[in-house]
Amino acid sequence: MGSHLDTVIDAGIYDGCYGVLSGLEVIETLKSAGFVPARAVAVATFTNEEGVRYAPDMMGSLVYAGGLSVEEALATVSTDGSILGRELQRIGYDGSEKPGFRKPHAYIELHIEQGPVLEREGVPIGAVQNVQGISWQRVIIEGDANHAGTTPMSMRRDAGHAAARVVAFLRDRARNSNTPTVATVGCMSFEPNVINVIPSRATFTVDLRDPDEQRLQAEERAIAAYLNELATAEGVTISVERLARFEPVTFDETIVHLVEEAASKRGLASKRMTSGAGHDAQMIARIAPSAMVFVPSIGGISHSPREYTPDADLVSGANILLDVVTRLAAR
Amino acid sequence: MGSHLDTVIDAGIYDGCYGVLSGLEVIETLKSAGFVPARAVAVATFTNEEGVRYAPDMMGSLVYAGGLSVEEALATVSTDGSILGRELQRIGYDGSEKPGFRKPHAYIELHIEQGPVLEREGVPIGAVQNVQGISWQRVIIEGDANHAGTTPMSMRRDAGHAAARVVAFLRDRARNSNTPTVATVGCMSFEPNVINVIPSRATFTVDLRDPDEQRLQAEERAIAAYLNELATAEGVTISVERLARFEPVTFDETIVHLVEEAASKRGLASKRMTSGAGHDAQMIARIAPSAMVFVPSIGGISHSPREYTPDADLVSGANILLDVVTRLAAR
Numbered sequence: 001m002g003s004h005l006d007t008v009i010d011a012g013i014y015d016g017c018y019g020v021l022s023g024l025e026v027i028e029t030l031k032s033a034g035f036v037p038a039r040a041v042a043v044a045t046f047t048n049e050e051g052v053r054y055a056p057d058m059m060g061s062l063v064y065a066g067g068l069s070v071e072e073a074l075a076t077v078s079t080d081g082s083i084l085g086r087e088l089q090r091i092g093y094d095g096s097e098k099p100g101f102r103k104p105h106a107y108i109e110l111h112i113e114q115g116p117v118l119e120r121e122g123v124p125i126g127a128v129q130n131v132q133g134i135s136w137q138r139v140i141i142e143g144d145a146n147h148a149g150t151t152p153m154s155m156r157r158d159a160g161h162a163a164a165r166v167v168a169f170l171r172d173r174a175r176n177s178n179t180p181t182v183a184t185v186g187c188m189s190f191e192p193n194v195i196n197v198i199p200s201r202a203t204f205t206v207d208l209r210d211p212d213e214q215r216l217q218a219e220e221r222a223i224a225a226y227l228n229e230l231a232t233a234e235g236v237t238i239s240v241e242r243l244a245r246f247e248p249v250t251f252d253e254t255i256v257h258l259v260e261e262a263a264s265k266r267g268l269a270s271k272r273m274t275s276g277a278g279h280d281a282q283m284i285a286r287i288a289p290s291a292m293v294f295v296p297s298i299g300g301i302s303h304s305p306r307e308y309t310p311d312a313d314l315v316s317g318a319n320i321l322l323d324v325v326t327r328l329a330a331r
Numbered sequence: 332m333g334s335h336l337d338t339v340i341d342a343g344i345y346d347g348c349y350g351v352l353s354g355l356e357v358i359e360t361l362k363s364a365g366f367v368p369a370r371a372v373a374v375a376t377f378t379n380e381e382g383v384r385y386a387p388d389m390m391g392s393l394v395y396a397g398g399l400s401v402e403e404a405l406a407t408v409s410t411d412g413s414i415l416g417r418e419l420q421r422i423g424y425d426g427s428e429k430p431g432f433r434k435p436h437a438y439i440e441l442h443i444e445q446g447p448v449l450e451r452e453g454v455p456i457g458a459v460q461n462v463q464g465i466s467w468q469r470v471i472i473e474g475d476a477n478h479a480g481t482t483p484m485s486m487r488r489d490a491g492h493a494a495a496r497v498v499a500f501l502r503d504r505a506r507n508s509n510t511p512t513v514a515t516v517g518c519m520s521f522e523p524n525v526i527n528v529i530p531s532r533a534t535f536t537v538d539l540r541d542p543d544e545q546r547l548q549a550e551e552r553a554i555a556a557y558l559n560e561l562a563t564a565e566g567v568t569i570s571v572e573r574l575a576r577f578e579p580v581t582f583d584e585t586i587v588h589l590v591e592e593a594a595s596k597r598g599l600a601s602k603r604m605t606s607g608a609g610h611d612a613q614m615i616a617r618i619a620p621s622a623m624v625f626v627p628s629i630g631g632i633s634h635s636p637r638e639y640t641p642d643a644d645l646v647s648g649a650n651i652l653l654d655v656v657t658r659l660a661a662r
Contacts, residue, residue: 052525115481132480136526147633148515148538149463150446150607153506155631160516164498171492175484184479185491186526188533190519194383195467195536195574196608197517197634205526207479243526276481277527300486302478303528 018295018309019110020045022318026325037329039105046280047088053078056136056244061283063099070099100287106328107290108255109281110321112309116300117273124316125270126294127259131282132180132209132274133216133248139166139227142237145192145200157235160190160199165234169226170206173219181210181219182276211248211274249282252289255324259293262323268316277302293320349626349640350441351376353649357656368660370436377611378419384409387467387575392614394430401430431618437659438621439586440612441652443640447631448604455647456601457625458590462613463511463540463605464547464579470497470558473568476523476531488566491521491530496565500557501537504550512541512550513607542579542605580613583620586655590624593654599647608633624651 023043030041046064051057054076062068074085088094113119118126143157170183184207191201206223210216224240231238256272263270273294275282281290295317298308354374361372377395382388385407393399405416419425444450449457474488501514515538522532537554541547555571562569587603594601604625606613612621626648629639 051527055526057527113481114478116483116486134480144632145635146631147445147608148517149465149513149540149609150444150628150633151513151631152447152511153502153513155447158502158515160519161498161502164495164502164516167492167495168499171484171489171495180483182480182482182484184489184527184529185495186479186521186528186530187524188491188519188521188530189524190517193518193520194634195386195517196382196388196515196538198515199517199519202519207527209480277478278480297481300477300482301475302481303525304476 018112018314018317022110022314022321025318026322029322030326030329035326035329038331039329041325041329042102044107044280047093048084049280051244053080053082054084056246057134058246058278058280058283059084061280065283065286066100067283067286104284104288106252106255107281107284107288108259108321108324108328109279109290109292110317111279111292111294112302112307113273113294113297114277114300114302115297118271118294118296119298119300121271123269123271124296124313125259125263125268125320126273126292127256127263127270128275128281128292128294129251129253129256129272130211130274131249131251131279132182132211132276133213134244134246134278135206135208135216135220136243136245137206137208137223138241138243139163139204139206140239140241141166141202142239143200143235144198146198148196148198151198156198158198159202159236162230162234162236162238163188163190163199163202163204165230166204166206166223166227170208170223173222179210179212179215180274181208181215183208183219205243209276213247216248246278246282249285251281251285251291255289255291255328258324258327259291259320262320262327265323266316266319268320293317293324349443349645349648353441353645353652356649357653360653361657361660366657366660369662370660372656372660373433373435375438375611378424379415380611382575384411384413385415387577389577389609389611389614390415392611396614396617397431398614398617435615435619437583437586438612438615438619439590439652439655439659440610440621440623441648442610442623442625443633443638444604444625444628445631445633446607446628449602449625449627450629450631452602454600454602455627455644456590456594456599456651457604457623458587458594458601459606459612459623459625460582460584460587460603461542461605462580462582462610463542463607464544465575465577465609466537466539466547466551467573467575468537468539468554469572469574470494470535470537471570471572472497472533473570474531474566475529477529479527479529482529487529489529490533490567493561493565493567493569494519494521494530494533494535496561497535497537497554497558501539501554504553510541510543510546511605512539512546514539514550536574540607544578547579577609577613580616582612582616582622586620586622586659589655589658590622590651593651593658596654597647597650599651624648624655
């Protein structure tokens with residue numbers, strides 16, 4: 001096999017699209033080269049990897065790997081009130097195959113890093129060996145709506161203020177630790193959300209990640225303890241709902257090594273790394289040997305119109321995918 | 332005049348309605364008693380006293396007193412995008428009289444306290460001698476939307492976290508002072524408001540009140556200084572828009588004294604007090620001698636379905652209004 005890709009994947013690379021388009025390019029290249037695989041090669045794309053409208057994220061691959069029933073997944077209600085199963089029917093993506101109908105011999109996923117490490121270190125290929133654990137929670141704090149002008153500071157039960165304390169606590173704790181723990185409050189809303197009324201309710205999300213399961217659990221306990229203290233100190237009521245929880249995942253050493261070898265043969269530097277984001281590969285790792293290839297994200301930016309990876313890096317990543325798929329399909 | 336009111340004002344007393352209904356009751360009582368006033372007595376109600384959809388609050392009385400042009404007021408755009416002038420036309424409240432067409436000899440406003448003081452002290456009548464100054468600002472903080480899993484804590488420009496710091500700063504500063512200063516963040520929104528994305532923008536309001544103008548200015552300077560520090564420390568961009576600003580107002584001593592006298596004659600305890608909330612009376616005070624009467628708010632609750640004042644207190648307040656109007660209209 002002397003084949004390689006030299007076409008730039010020229011669609012918008014918005015996150016996962018890059019992997020899918022590269023997969024199709026790999027299959028076309030294998031066909032053109034007359035390669036006869038020992039095993040079938042397929043390109044997969046899963047429903048609802050992001051989890052923005054429907055929680056949890058990586059839902060399709062989780063269902064495929066048997067971690068969530070298809071009935072439960074299809075009944076999920078979105079942030080705008082729609083139901084996943086009905087929406088899939090509406091757009092014609094409600095397939096008839098059973099989840100997990102094809103159990104792969106091996107699974108490899110190509111993705112932009114979505115973080116700043118590869119660019120900062122000048123390394124074009126990431127050989128992803130594991131994925132952080134993810135804990136998603138929704139927190140609701142309830143206090144008393146009251147008049148902003150007439151209620152003395154000492155007599156308030158201000159849900160918005162209590163929520164702000166949690167945001168500050170999470171950031172200080174994660175920032176001041178020596179661990180790779182990251183904590184983010186991405187969603188926040190106040191009720192009644194009126195300028196001269198003390199908020200009676202604040203609803204927000206907590207996204208907590210760590211590559212170490214014990215540490216992730218310790219962080220979850222620390223948040224729970226802080227919320228308890230805060231409820232007492234501020235006279236507010238706090239409830240917590242778990243939205244998603246995935247343990248850290250270790251990828252298949254053989255495939256990670258194939259990625260490193262492929263990079264080395266093409267004269268490309270590579271780096272073993274942890275994925276900060278969640279990916280479908282971590283779900284499929286439950287049922288098949290899996291790993292990932294990363295390419296640099298300029299400025300670490302993703303989930304933004306400013307997301308960018310240089311053409312040369314996109315082609316390099318697709319070529320590594322080609323090489324690894326060739327090796328995996330040949331035996 | 333031996334007349335008095337003995338009817339409970341039995342409509343929902345939601346905030347300003349109590350004053351208007353009592354005013355109508357006063358006029359009916361004066362008529363029934365055959366009272367011939369030396370001056371015309373009118374019940375007034377002003378457009379947009381709350382300022383929830385259209386800023387600033389107390390807009391109608393501000394325009395009436397010449398503090399804002401009627402053209403500017405009618406062009407105000409609401410939180411839902413509608414224009415005040417068109418909305419007034421639509422509901423048939425776009426009158427033809429010029430603002431300030433009738434300059435009152437005296438102005439008196441009856442209102443629930445909306446605070447906890449009268450109830451706590453067991454005093455049925457508040458003789459309101461002044462009103463806190465009010466400063467309303469909208470703050471917009473801009474950072475970088477980025478991936479919650481892949482962006483190390485040290486490399487974030489988190490607009491939501493910066494906003495939370497401001498909420499905590501305001502509350503700590505007001506709570507730890509020995510002054511009556513109150514500070515409230517009632518509105519808050521994050522963008523893009525997605526669970527796994529660091530907020531790129533946080534928009535919130537600051538409601539700051541103090542009966543002393545010098546202190547109110549000092550608080551405004553302290554917030555501005557904190558926002559400057561925060562912008563540097565967090566690498567975020569902060570812009571501030573002034574939504575409303577009213578200096579503290581001192582009411583007319585003669586009318587305040589009439590309120591005290593009326594209470595005393597009816598055997599009711601009264602208390603001189605400061606209004607924590609803004610009221611139309613503070614605008615009309617610019618063009619005519621003005622004052623207010625307060626009745627207790629149970630639990631200090633207002634702007635809530637749980638707002639409540641016992642019937643006896645409602646009747647007492649309306650009787651004080653009757654007595655003071657009788658005195659003011661007789662000379």
